[in-house]
Amino acid sequence: MQIAKTIAEMKALRMKSFGSVGFVPTMGYLHDGHLALVKQARAENSVVVASIFVNPTQFGPAEDFRTYPRDTERDLAMLEKERADIVFMPSAEEMYPERFSSWVEVEKVTDRLEGSCRPGHFKGVATIVAKLFNIVEPTRAYFGQKDAQQALVIKKMATDLNMNLEVIVAPTVRESDGLAMSSRNVYLNPQERQAAAVLFKALTLAQNLREKGEKNAERIRQEMTSLISKEPLAKIEYVSIADAQTLEELSELDRPALASLAVKIGKTRLIDNMVLE
Numbered sequence: 001m002q003i004a005k006t007i008a009e010m011k012a013l014r015m016k017s018f019g020s021v022g023f024v025p026t027m028g029y030l031h032d033g034h035l036a037l038v039k040q041a042r043a044e045n046s047v048v049v050a051s052i053f054v055n056p057t058q059f060g061p062a063e064d065f066r067t068y069p070r071d072t073e074r075d076l077a078m079l080e081k082e083r084a085d086i087v088f089m090p091s092a093e094e095m096y097p098e099r100f101s102s103w104v105e106v107e108k109v110t111d112r113l114e115g116s117c118r119p120g121h122f123k124g125v126a127t128i129v130a131k132l133f134n135i136v137e138p139t140r141a142y143f144g145q146k147d148a149q150q151a152l153v154i155k156k157m158a159t160d161l162n163m164n165l166e167v168i169v170a171p172t173v174r175e176s177d178g179l180a181m182s183s184r185n186v187y188l189n190p191q192e193r194q195a196a197a198v199l200f201k202a203l204t205l206a207q208n209l210r211e212k213g214e215k216n217a218e219r220i221r222q223e224m225t226s227l228i229s230k231e232p233l234a235k236i237e238y239v240s241i242a243d244a245q246t247l248e249e250l251s252e253l254d255r256p257a258l259a260s261l262a263v264k265i266g267k268t269r270l271i272d273n274m275v276l277e
């Protein structure tokens with residue numbers, strides 16, 4: 001496995017890569033969700049590139065950029081085990097040099113949910129992902145369904161800007177109690193960790209109601225909200241039943257819908273979602 005710490009090193013390795021290139025962008029502190037993406041990239045491509053970069057521009061001023069968990073040695077050992085070929089680990093100084101002034105903004109689909117709770121977040125995500133795509137030049141790039149809105153934003157950016165690659169979205173990987181894997185789960189103390197299962201319980205409730213024929217989106221939102229409210233450590237930021245493509249809130253479930261939610265468990269903000277077919 002080769003490590004590229006500068007853009008020039010990454011581009012030089014890319015020049016020497018033959019066949020298809022599968023790319024898994026990450027912010028490190030890897031878990032089984034990331035590794036599932038690397039495994040899929042390994043199965044589908046000749047060359048696998050992963051990046052580790054905690055992108056400062058996608059964090060708000062009051063968010064956890066400084067405390068975001070980091071463990072590069074452990075990440076590299078995990079990537080080596082999954083047979084990644086190249087790991088790109090650029091510095092913030094090189095990715096955002098002085099006087100950096102070009103940004104990618106994806107409109108509409110970023111207006112709601114994470115976009116409204118975290119102003120500027122998707123501008124940071126779209127910009128860094130566009131830069132990484134330009135540097136790595138992947139054939140396919142892999143993202144997790146856990147960040148459903150991010151996946152939609154990146155797909156839209158790739159389509160609108162005619163980026164020459166395929167964006168692949170892989171299913172959410174969950175712990176045994178249903179909690180979606182996330183690098184931020186490490187912030188939870190044992191009591192909070194137990195309480196965090198309420199996100200999956202609420203999504204499962206939405207799915208069960210849908211399967212029983214419930215078509216009233218507001219009734220589903222209310223049932224989810226009432227279930228989460230019974231958990232004393234949980235504080236809801238949003239509960240949404242939206243069109244799975246546009247993310248516009250639905251009143252009636254007459255098309256594929258995305259049930260999604262953001263909930264604070266203690267100080268830790270968690271998100272999760274499920275597609276209701």
Ligand code: PAF
Pocket residue numbers: 025026027053055058125128129147150
């Ligand atoms: O999902 C993430 O880890 C990040 O948002 C990404 C896509 C690596 C961009 O920094």
